Each structure stands twice: as structure tokens, then as C-alpha cells.
Amino acid sequence: MTRPPPRNAPSPDRFSEPPKKSLGQNFLHERGVIDRIVLAIAPRPSDRLVEIGPGQGALTFPLLDRHGALTAIEFDRDLLAPLAAQAAAHGELTLVHANVLDVDLTALAAGAPIRLVGNLPYNLSSPILFHALDHAAVITDMHFMLQKEVVERMAAGPGSKVYGRLSVMLQAWCEVTALFTVGPGAFKPPPKVDSAVVRLRPRAPETIGIDDPVRFSGIVRAAFGQRRKTLRNALGQVCDEATIRAAGIDPQLRAEQLAVADFVRLANQPPAA
Numbered sequence: 315m316t317r318p319p320p321r322n323a324p325s326p327d328r329f330s331e332p333p334k335k336s337l338g339q340n341f342l343h344e345r346g347v348i349d350r351i352v353l354a355i356a357p358r359p360s361d362r363l364v365e366i367g368p369g370q371g372a373l374t375f376p377l378l379d380r381h382g383a384l385t386a387i388e389f390d391r392d393l394l395a396p397l398a399a400q401a402a403a404h405g406e407l408t409l410v411h412a413n414v415l416d417v418d419l420t421a422l423a424a425g426a427p428i429r430l431v432g433n434l435p436y437n438l439s440s441p442i443l444f445h446a447l448d449h450a451a452v453i454t455d456m457h458f459m460l461q462k463e464v465v466e467r468m469a470a471g472p473g474s475k476v477y478g479r480l481s482v483m484l485q486a487w488c489e490v491t492a493l494f495t496v497g498p499g500a501f502k503p504p505p506k507v508d509s510a511v512v513r514l515r516p517r518a519p520e521t522i523g524i525d526d527p528v529r530f531s532g533i534v535r536a537a538f539g540q541r542r543k544t545l546r547n548a549l550g551q552v553c554d555e556a557t558i559r560a561a562g563i564d565p566q567l568r569a570e571q572l573a574v575a576d577f578v579r580l581a582n583q584p585p586a587a
């Protein structure tokens with residue numbers, strides 16, 4: 315004879331575990347914010363949506379209601395069974411149990427472009443953004459909730475205090491649009507910081523114009539590694555003064571004064587003989 319489960323036993327179709335701080339689990343609950351994100355994504359019938367970190371389904375289920383199908387990558391094993399059980403009422407959810415940083419998004423796309431969405435774990439924002447950039451060729455666009463301060467850095471232009479490596483690296487490959495901010499009260503538990511939703515649209519490869527991505531990345535890293543120094547001093551190891559001048563840039567400037575196009579020109583400049 316099978317015994318009934320004890321009255322308080324966790325049910326496989328209920329989210330019973332407390333949120334895990336180590337996994338950045340601040341779950342969205344404010345309906346108005348969720349609706350705004352879905353509206354910003356505005357899925358079209360032929361889209362292939364891939365969500366990073368579905369959590370308890372705050373975005374997943376409304377997206378499934380609207381779109382019918384999506385793939386979601388979740389690291390927390392405890393969330394998988396309840397996600398799968400509850401998704402059945404909303405649409406077709408394909409769950410990938412993995413650390414998103416280990417997921418080959420190009421292989422996942424399997425030849426057809428994907429749209430990435432997610433309320434990201436804030437402790438992994440930059441690694442996830444750079445991981446996505448590595449697969450930009452298969453990504454139509456990305457809609458991410460991130461710490462507001464990170465979104466400000468992503469979207470900043472030259473002259474701004476927060477313009478830096480993240481701004482240049484992302485804007486070189488993507489059009490970056492900050493969409494709207496979200497207060498801590500929209501999440502459970504509330505994070506200690508404000509949040510914001512950002513849209514990234516990878517640029518067409520022929521418009522990017524970077525000859526050697528590794529050199530470009532090295533120059534941007536060195537330039538902002540010592541952002542108070544002039545380019546002549548900050549770039550000493552990677553690029554000499556004559557090369558900076560040959561790119562039409564004053565070596566007395568600092569990194570924060572250069573536009574993304576200046577960095578591209580500098581990185582494409584053959585080293586001075």
C-alpha cells in the first residue's frame with residue numbers, strides 16, 4: 315500500500331525552496347514591470363526565445379502565454395521540476411539545466427537566430443554579457459534586467475564618468491538602449507540596488523569594422539585600466555605614440571574622451587614602423 319505524502323512535504327510542482335542569494339535569486343513579482351518587459355520584447359510568431367535564469371517563471375510564463383514556446387537555461391536544480399510542471403499550463407517550455415556560461419549559444423541556436431531575455435543574476439552580469447557577445451552572430455537581440463548602475467555604464471558615452479571598458483566593448487558590437495528603471499520593491503526579496511531593463515541589438519558584422527577583436531579588446535582594456543592617465547602612458551605596453559598619432563588621435567587625451575569609433579580606428583592601425 316502506498317502511503318500519502320506527509321502533509322507538509324514539498325510537492326514537485328510547487329516552488330518550496332527559499333531564494334538562494336548565491337545564485338542572485340531576486341524574483342520579480344510586480345505585474346506592471348513584468349508586462350512592460352514582455353511588451354518591450356514584443357515576440358513575433360517566428361521568434362525563438364531563450365531565457366537565462368527563469369527562476370520561478372515570472373517572465374517565463376507570461377512569455378509562454380504570449381508566444382507559446384521558449385527555451386530556458388536554469389542553473390538551480392531545485393527550480394526545474396516546479397518550472398516544468400507549472401509551464402505545462404502556459405506553453406511548451408524546453409528547460410536546459412546548466413550554468414549559462416557553459417552553454418554554447420551558437421550550438422543551441424542550431425542555425426536559426428535567437429532572442430535572449432532574462433532577469434540576470436547580478437553577480438554574473440558582466441560574464442554573461444561577454445559570453446553573449448561571443449555568440450552575437452546568432453543573436454537577434456537581448457533584453458536584460460540588470461543593476462541600474464551596470465546599465466548606465468553599458469549605455470554611457472564619452473565624457474561620462476561611467477563611460478568605460480564595458481561601454482566601449484558592448485557598443486562596438488551592439489546598439490545599446492536603456493529602456494526603464496525598476497525599484498527594489500518589484501522583487502522578492504528586494505535587492506539592495508535599483509535595477510534597469512536594457513536592450514542590446516548586435517550590429518551587422520560588416521558595420522562593426524574591427525579587424526582584430528583580440529587587439530581591440532587589449533587596447534580598450536589597457537586604455538581604461540588606468541583611466542586617469544593619458545593614452546600615451548596608459549597604452550605604453552600595447553601601442554606606441556606614433557601609432558596613436560597615425561590613427562588621428564592626440565596621445566595626450568584620456569580613454570574616457572575617445573568615442574567607440576576612435577578605439578576601432580586605433581586598434582585597426584598597423585603598428586608604426
Ligand code: SAM
Pocket residue numbers: 337338339340341342343366367368369370371372373387388389390412413414415432433434435436438
Ligand atoms: N527570471 C526570474 C525572475 O525574473 O523572477 C528569476 C531571476 S533571478 C534574478 C536570476 C535567476 O538566474 C535565478 O533563477 C537563478 O537561479 C538563475 N541563475 C543564477 N546563476 C545562473 C547561471 N550561472 N546560469 C543559469 N542560471 C543562473
